[in-house]
Amino acid sequence: MSMFENKFEKTLWNLRFVVILAVILSIVASITLFVIGSWDILYSVIYQNPLLNAEVNNNNDLLFKIISSIDLFLIGIVLLIFGFGVYELFISEIDFAKGKFSESTLKISSLDQLKNKIIKVIIIVLIVKFFEKVLKLTPNFTTPEDVLFFSVSILSICLGYYLINRK
Numbered sequence: 001m002s003m004f005e006n007k008f009e010k011t012l013w014n015l016r017f018v019v020i021l022a023v024i025l026s027i028v029a030s031i032t033l034f035v036i037g038s039w040d041i042l043y044s045v046i047y048q049n050p051l052l053n054a055e056v057n058n059n060n061d062l063l064f065k066i067i068s069s070i071d072l073f074l075i076g077i078v079l080l081i082f083g084f085g086v087y088e089l090f091i092s093e094i095d096f097a098k099g100k101f102s103e104s105t106l107k108i109s110s111l112d113q114l115k116n117k118i119i120k121v122i123i124i125v126l127i128v129k130f131f132e133k134v135l136k137l138t139p140n141f142t143t144p145e146d147v148l149f150f151s152v153s154i155l156s157i158c159l160g161y162y163l164i165n166r167k
Helices: 003-047 060-090 111-140 144-165
Strands: none
Touching: 003 060, 060 111, 111 144
């Protein structure tokens, strides 16, 4: 092997450290989403709660804000899984987690495993988003057909989730 080839391969191998940017930024984004979701829930519980605020006369705004926050938490989890997975795949195994979290969701051993875990959480995010939209539309359900379509859509989501998790 020539000296040039050896240096080139070493440089090429060290370029894998560029994924540190993706790891750090996805962790920062995840923490940001957790903080924003927490703030939204605290704000809603204090200011949109019918028990604490006499001007609020229904629970829908509070429920909608809490569900929106859950959505932020789930997307934060996706970013967290992504950050941990990319780090373990390209940089190094996380030594601290070896014995304690050997079968953890954050333990990633292949790109396919990372992709599958992220896809499952994204599907849950989509289900929560669907529920969020339905909450907004619920007052408009006036006919039996509306309720039937709503039921069929829920059944479709449940069936799709079952098929994805089936082994």
